[in-house]
Amino acid sequence: MTTANNTQNIPFNEAQQAWLGGFFAGMHSHILHSAGSGDAANARTLTILYGSQTGNSESVANDAAKAAKAHGLNAKVLGMDEIERDAFIGLEYLLIITSTYGEGDMPDNAQILWEAISSDDSISLANMKYSVLALGDTSYDLFCQAGIDWDQRLTKLGATCLVERVDCDVDFDQAAESWISNVVPLMSNGAATMTIDSDDTAKAPTYSRKNPFPGKLVVNRLLTSPESSKEIRHYEISIAGSGLSYEAGDALNIVPTNCPELVADIIKAIGCTGDEEEPVHSQLMPLSEALREHFEIKTPSKELLDEIARRSGDQELNSVLASGDKDKLAKYLWGRDTLDLLLPFPNMQFSAAEFLALLKPLQHRAYSISSSGKANPETVHLTIGSVRYHSHNRDHKGVCSTYLADLADEHSAIRCFFSPNKVFRVPEDNDLPMIMVGPGTGIAPFRAFLQEREFRQAKGLNWLFFGDRNAATDYIYQDEIEALQNNKVLNKLDLAFSRDQEEKIYVQDRMREKGAELFALLEQGGYFFVCGDAYRMAKDVDKALHDIIATHGNKSDEQAAEYVNQMKKDKRYVRDVY
Ligand SMILES: Cc1cc2nc3c(=O)[nH]c(=O)nc-3n(C[C@H](O)[C@H](O)[C@H](O)COP(=O)(O)OP(=O)(O)OC[C@H]3O[C@@H](n4cnc5c(N)ncnc54)[C@H](O)[C@@H]3O)c2cc1C
Ligand SMILES: NC(=O)c1ccc[n+]([C@@H]2O[C@H](COP(=O)([O-])OP(=O)(O)OC[C@H]3O[C@@H](n4cnc5c(N)ncnc54)[C@H](OP(=O)(O)O)[C@@H]3O)[C@@H](O)[C@H]2O)c1
Ligand SMILES: Cc1cc2nc3c(=O)[nH]c(=O)nc-3n(C[C@H](O)[C@H](O)[C@H](O)COP(=O)(O)O)c2cc1C
Incomplete structure (x- = not known):
């Protein structure tokens, strides 16, 4: 190998x-x-x-x-x-x-x-x-x-x-x-x-992963209330003149640049000036530009970790790395970025070339599109949670989510390209029911799906399970959702606000409450879509789906698993989870 x-x-x-x-x-x-x-x-x-x-x-x-x-x-x-x-x-x-x-x-x-x-x-x-x-x-x-x-x-x-x-x-x-x-x-x-x-x-399209389109950011709006414990924003990026098109269910990839303050802090921490000229993609450029545009400087690479451990001799980091215990390493790294690893060792200096050689290229980030390409051919809408947290005595920011959130100039060009998702699609048959489970930013593609159903004047039933922390501050797109209900585009809505009561209530709890109805729709050929957090929510929703099919379909666990598998084969159970 x-x-x-x-x-x-x-x-x-x-x-x-x-x-x-x-x-x-x-x-x-x-x-x-x-x-x-x-x-x-x-x-x-x-x-x-x-x-x-x-x-x-x-x-x-x-x-x-x-x-x-x-x-x-x-x-x-x-x-x-x-x-x-x-x-x-x-x-x-x-x-x-x-x-x-x-x-x-x-x-x-x-x-x-x-x-x-x-x-x-x-x-x-x-x-x-x-x-x-x-x-x-x-x-x-x-x-x-x-x-x-x-x-x-x-x-x-x-x-x-x-x-x-x-x-x-x-x-x-x-x-x-x-x-x-x-x-x-x-x-x-x-x-x-x-x-x-x-x-x-x-x-071959002019714009692609290898040649991202410079789309103009035309809307950047806070969706959660300013009092919320989280920040979710709505963006609209113009693709006018690009010749590009998209379908509800696709993702848009954004190529970010790094935060200039973080770049400056890292340059200082490694003992460089930022003016050092280094070759990147066959072009000489100052270290500051290389770090801002081309390299991942928030999440440390394994090579950088090893080198910091070797040069610093730090006992804790060396013992975590030597243990080979991945959970220990994940725990050690949780909330620590590259700068957190460098700051404790002011005498640990790197040349610009040494440092760049230890970094990974800066990657684009994917976002589920929250608009229908038919209803909005000239703009792409995104629904993004800004990653911001405080740890190790510093404020930390997610690279891409805050690159967008904090853009000073609303009309900045955003380099982007599409990732089609051929299976995550509104059913061709306009009469089939759609059940959509999308808490938090997981609502994004379902806003697109509902726009698409409205555009097509589809008669099939639309059922949305949505939730977040608190109704008062985190019920994003509430006006739109209510308008869709009034217009009979959204036929059923179940909300789960986890922190409005002592006991957590999640979307899968709402699914279980309506298990009989949900199973009946699956039996009618209904589609079941899930979007959002892959690690906790999507797993628990999957478990709830199995349980509902077993209980209301009178099936053993094995039969329920077979039923779910058949839905997957028929592309009626599809997920967009991250
Ligand atoms: C197919 C797909 C679709 C997606 N769709 C969406 C979408 O519609 N909306 C959306 O918001 N996102 C979506 N994402 C996620 C998105 O791609 C990014 O991962 C997300 O925006 C974070 O990127 P970032 O660059 O801002 O953060 P990064 O710089 O990548 O930092 C994220 C890292 O910060 C650390 N971190 C985060 N929070 C904390 C904390 N509280 N404490 C300590 N450490 C923390 C973790 O290590 C985490 O991995 C999608 C992902 C995929 C793969
Ligand atoms: N690794 C982490 O700890 C962590 C934490 C948050 C977000 N994220 C990431 O942030 C992105 C999504 O953020 P988001 O704002 O869309 O959503 P989110 O922060 O994940 O939460 C949205 C809603 O889902 C609830 N939730 C939590 N655990 C759940 C579970 N097991 N089953 C069902 N619902 C659950 C949350 O409740 P409560 O928060 O009240 O429990 C909240 O009400 C994903 O990339 C996700 O992986 C990661
Ligand atoms: C939620 C998520 C989980 C991932 N898990 C792994 C993993 O366990 N191992 C791995 O090597 N890569 C993992 N990756 C990285 C993907 O495999 C990688 O980004 C790949 O290029 C995606 O290719 P695709 O667009 O064809 O799916 C993960 C990516 C995401 C977004």
């Missing part, structure tokens, strides 16, 4: 320059524009399966398909939920590109296939040749676990691995590009390069 997670160990100007490097720029040079030398009918079929939650793996799968077509292969890109068990077992040439979600789990669209393939030891994959590209994030304990699981399982079932698995960190472009260029020729058995339709490139 090859890991591409340690780009920080490669001289940073090489590894990180490539981060934004255009794969297509490189790939186009391989494309022959001569008349069709390939014979599509006789071409070997290469299936490219992606497991993806927010579109990264899907986008790499599409890159791989373009490269495969250029090598004369008949490339088929499918989501893992678009192939049945038996068809999977019959595949001969396979690429798997998957991210990891939750805590080392499969992304939602890979779960059912994974369960089918991982639970049956009688399967033989002796005819299969494969390779796995795993996308992940080294800040998670179980780095790239889903890709690891697929790789190990396919080998165990007798498949032949043609190219070692590559595990990619958040800056996956370069590693993905080199995996594609290694694996595709082997899959094609050296077949001659053929033409790919020049239209393919002509059709």
Whole structure:
């Protein structure tokens, strides 16, 4: 297995320059524009399966398909939920590109296939040749676990691995590009390069992950009341003139910049001036600009942690790291950012180059879109909780949520790109019921769904479960919700304000109270959507759903699980959780 997670160990100007490097720029040079030398009918079929939650793996799968077509292969890109068990077992040439979600789990669209393939030891994959590209994030304990699981399982079932698995960190472009260029020729058995339709490139959108659109921020409004214990804001970003469009259910990714005060404090803490010129993405720039625009400076990388431990000799940090106990490390890091780790050691100095080499590239953040693209073709609405907390005697701010919240100039350009979410969609059938569970910022896509249903004049029943801490301060979009009720777009609403009474009340408690009605709607083919906190809420809502189906459907736990699985297969139980 090859890991591409340690780009920080490669001289940073090489590894990180490539981060934004255009794969297509490189790939186009391989494309022959001569008349069709390939014979599509006789071409070997290469299936490219992606497991993806927010579109990264899907986008790499599409890159791989373009490269495969250029090598004369008949490339088929499918989501893992678009192939049945038996068809999977019959595949001969396979690429798997998957991210990891939750805590080392499969992304939602890979779960059912994974369960089918991982639970049956009688399967033989002796005819299969494969390779796995795993996308992940080294800040998670179980780095790239889903890709690891697929790789190990396919080998165990007798498949032949043609190219070692590559595990990619958040800056996956370069590693993905080199995996594609290694694996595709082997899959094609050296077949001659053929033409790919020049239209393919002509059709490529101008703006994408690799070339974000500079959208104008036109609205930045506080949704929670000023007295609230939290801050949730409504944003509208103009995409007029971009040629881009989106669907309710998609996410918008925002490319933030770091807070200038934090940049200045870090520069001081490492003993630099900020004027040191360093190469970043093939360009010399002052350290201050590099830290502001290109590197993650809030959440410390593992390499930076190790180096601080080594240089400082700090007993506590060294003993936490030496213990290898991930929970201990998470506890130690909770509420501590990079600056908190540097401040106690004023004598620990880094050169600008040393420090940059220990950092990860600054990542975009994803946000579930809270508007319908049909009702609002020129703007994208977002509903974002600003991350602000006080710890270690300092105020801390989330990078992206406060980059937006604190923008002084309302008309600033926000670099953004879309992540389509093909399964998180308003049902095509306008008559089917929709049950939506979205506490806190989880309401975002359901505001979009309701706009979409209204736009379509859909007659299907709409039921929203929403809640937050306190009704008086945190009932966001209350006016809109009430208007939707009055207009009969929102037919049922159940609210759970957790802190308005002594005992906590959560959305899943409201679901249980209405269990019989909820089950009846599922029986009518209703869709069940969940959005918001992945770690606590989505798990408890899932448990409540199982219980409701068991109780009101008179089913055993196993039968209820089967029922839920069938809903997932039918894409009637879909989640957008984070
Ligand atoms: C598909 C998807 C959709 C999403 N949709 C939305 C959405 O619609 N609305 C929304 O608000 N968010 C949404 N998110 C989350 C969003 O992407 C960001 O993770 C979030 O805004 C925080 O980013 P940040 O840059 O502000 O914070 P970061 O700089 O990334 O900091 C967050 C980190 O700060 C630390 N932290 C946070 N709170 C505390 C605390 N109280 N005490 C100590 N430490 C703390 C934690 O380590 C946490 O991981 C979505 C995420 C995904 C993946
Ligand atoms: N790691 C954390 O501790 C933590 C904490 C908050 C938010 N977040 C993150 O913040 C984002 C979402 O924030 P948000 O403002 O949308 O929502 P949120 O802060 O998670 O809370 C929204 C509502 O959900 C309630 N809630 C808490 N635990 C729940 C559970 N197990 N089941 C159902 N409801 C539950 C909250 O109640 P109470 O708060 O009164 O319990 C609150 O009323 C996510 O990224 C989430 O992971 C993380
Ligand atoms: C809620 C959440 C949980 C994640 N859990 C893991 C994890 O356990 N291990 C890991 O390596 N990466 C994890 N990741 C990182 C994703 O795998 C990574 O961002 C990947 O590029 C996403 O690709 P996708 O858009 O194809 O889903 C997680 C990301 C999110 C938002």
